[in-house]
Amino acid sequence: MDGPxxxxxxxxxxxxxxxxxxxxFLARDEWLKGKDKDQLVVVKRLRxxxxxxxxxxxxxxxxxLSQLRHAGVPxxxxxxxxxxxxxxxxxxxxxxxxLRDLADRRRLSQTEVRDILIRxxxxxxxxxxxxPVVVHRDIKPSNIMRAPDGKLALVDFGxxxxxARDRGGxxxxxxxxxxxxxxxxxxxxxxTDIYALGATIVALLGGIDPEDVPRKGLRMDLAKHLPSIDxxxxxxxxxxxxxxxxxxxxxxxxxxxxxxxxPAPEAREDRAAVRSVAIEKQRSALxxxxxxxxxxxxxxxxxxxxxxxxxxxxxxxMASIRLALGLTISILAVLAFPAxxxxxxxxxxxxxxxxxxxxxFSDMIRGAMARKR
Numbered sequence: 001m002d003g004p005x006x007x008x009x010x011x012x013x014x015x016x017x018x019x020x021x022x023x024x025f026l027a028r029d030e031w032l033k034g035k036d037k038d039q040l041v042v043v044k045r046l047r048x049x050x051x052x053x054x055x056x057x058x059x060x061x062x063x064x065l066s067q068l069r070h071a072g073v074p075x076x077x078x079x080x081x082x083x084x085x086x087x088x089x090x091x092x093x094x095x096x097x098x099l100r101d102l103a104d105r106r107r108l109s110q111t112e113v114r115d116i117l118i119r120x121x122x123x124x125x126x127x128x129x130x131x132p133v134v135v136h137r138d139i140k141p142s143n144i145m146r147a148p149d150g151k152l153a154l155v156d157f158g159x160x161x162x163x164a165r166d167r168g169g170x171x172x173x174x175x176x177x178x179x180x181x182x183x184x185x186x187x188x189x190x191x192t193d194i195y196a197l198g199a200t201i202v203a204l205l206g207g208i209d210p211e212d213v214p215r216k217g218l219r220m221d222l223a224k225h226l227p228s229i230d231x232x233x234x235x236x237x238x239x240x241x242x243x244x245x246x247x248x249x250x251x252x253x254x255x256x257x258x259x260x261x262x263p264a265p266e267a268r269e270d271r272a273a274v275r276s277v278a279i280e281k282q283r284s285a286l287x288x289x290x291x292x293x294x295x296x297x298x299x300x301x302x303x304x305x306x307x308x309x310x311x312x313x314x315x316x317x318m319a320s321i322r323l324a325l326g327l328t329i330s331i332l333a334v335l336a337f338p339a340x341x342x343x344x345x346x347x348x349x350x351x352x353x354x355x356x357x358x359x360x361f362s363d364m365i366r367g368a369m370a371r372k373r
Contacts, residue, residue, distance in 0.1 A: 001028045006082045010043060010090060022046035022058065022158075026093070041077060044089040044158075055087065061158035062089050064134055072123035072153050094153040099141035103204055110229055113204050117233075118259070119152040120144060120197055125252035127154075128190040135188050139196035140178045141203055177211035178203075181218065181243050191248045194255060198240025205229060210241075218243040232261060260330040304369075311364030318358040322351055 003012025009031050016024040022044045032039045048055040065076035075092040082088060099116070102108070108116075120139075127134040136143075136157060145153040174183050180195035182188070199210040206213065206225055214221040220241050222234050236258040242248045249255045 001026075003027075005030070006043070006088055007078070007080050010041065010078075010088075012043065016042065022054075022087075022089075027090070038093065040093045042074070042091045042093050044091070046087045046089075047085060048087075057158045058087060058089065064157055065089075065091065068127075068130075068134070070123065070126045071151070072119070072126070073157075074153060074155055094145045094147075094155060096145045096147035096151075096153075098155075099144045099146060099200070099204060101142075102146060103141060103207070107207070108204055110205070110233070113201060114230075114233060114259075115150060116144075116146070116152065116204070117197070117201050118256070119150070120154070120200075121252040121255055123152065123154050124190070124193055124197065128193070128251060133190060135190060136193050136196075137183070137188060138174050138178075139193055139200055140175050141200055144200065177209045180245065180248075182245050187245070189245060189250075190252075191245045191250050194240050194249050194252070195242075195245075198237050202226070202237055202241065232259065257330070307364055307367070308369065311361045314361040315358055315365065318354055318361060322354050322358070325350055325354070 001011045001013040003025070005011050006027070009029060011028045011030055013026040013028060016026055018024065025043045025045060027041050027043045028039050029041055030039075044058075046054065046058045062076065062079040065074070066079075068076075074094050077090040077092060079087070079089045124136075127136065136154060138156060139154070143154065143156045145155055147153075174196070178196045178199045180192045183192060202210055202213060202220060202222065202225070210220065213225050219238070222238055222241075226234055226237075236255060239247075239249055239258055240255060249258065
């Protein structure tokens with residue numbers, strides 16, 4: 001940290017790269033020396049040249065960040081002019097790596113990518129339910145930070161410098177390939193961010209930028225590009241990247257509803273459900289023994305019919321409860337959106353217990369229908 005001291009407080013350090021309308025630097029908050037707090041911050045610096053449009057976007061970013069309070073958004077700390085003609089925005093340093101760098105180092109699993117999608121949707125749900133609504137406009141892998149514990153943060157709220165340019169009096173903000181079609185003529189809604197997030201997930205799963213993905217007309221051909229991913233996830237991504245903004249999910253919660261229609265493939269933590277399925281398979285593989293085989297006829301047949309009716313009724317009842325539970329959990333997961341994973345986890349635990357009960361009724365049916373040995 002051997003750079004200039006800004007505002008008698010922030011010691012400028014190494015350059016991190018380019019952000020929207022400026023350059024990013026790591027810096028140290030000298031006022032926090034000797035205190036049990038993280039002294040490192042990020043400073044975005046802008047020197048307007050030629051047009052003041054970049055300064056307008058810079059100011060808008062500072063204003064928006066100062067009004068947001070969410071763990072997935074870097075906290076605004078200060079903004080000031082120092083030296084004259086250079087504008088500085090000081091933000092909380094977000095730990096971890098951006099998804100672009102992470103994906104370049106290793107292939108992300110489908111379970112990881114699905115978790116990234118859910119966590120990113122939680123951030124968008126917060127932004128899109130502000131008043132007025134906050135639309136990021138430039139969601140892409142390099143603008144999403146992932147900490148070692150899996151937590152996400154959305155960064156760069158001012159758009160990309162190279163993609164913000166004046167044409168005929170209007171400004172386009174975004175990155176080609178990740179931009180929704182309506183952004184090209186200045187239309188921006190929460191559904192615009194939904195498209196960009198969908199394109200981001202496609203890029204993480206396929207390993208190439210969205211603009212290189214095979215297409216059918218204006219649509220991404222995800223059946224050809226991502227044939228091996230879970231069908232519910234592929235259907236969700238197709239909806240998110242629909243070229244028509246009216247047909248696209250309008251809110252983050254709409255995307256969560258699509259995801260919850262078909263459960264994700266079993267993850268490691270779903271041990272109870274996996275165990276129940278294994279028990280069911282094991283029971284099905286065992287030869288069934290006829291019930292009441294040691295009781296004379298016709299009383300043995302009469303008893304078997306009784307057990308058959310009871311077992312069939314119990315099996316249907318359990319199936320109905322599982323169906324109702326699935327619908328209830330889907331609705332609760334959408335309504336309790338920030339706690340989506342907890343609600344779904346509880347639902348799967350309950351379903352696992354019902355599966356075991358249902359398999360017990362299956363044993364009754366098989367025993368009642370088995371032939372005498």
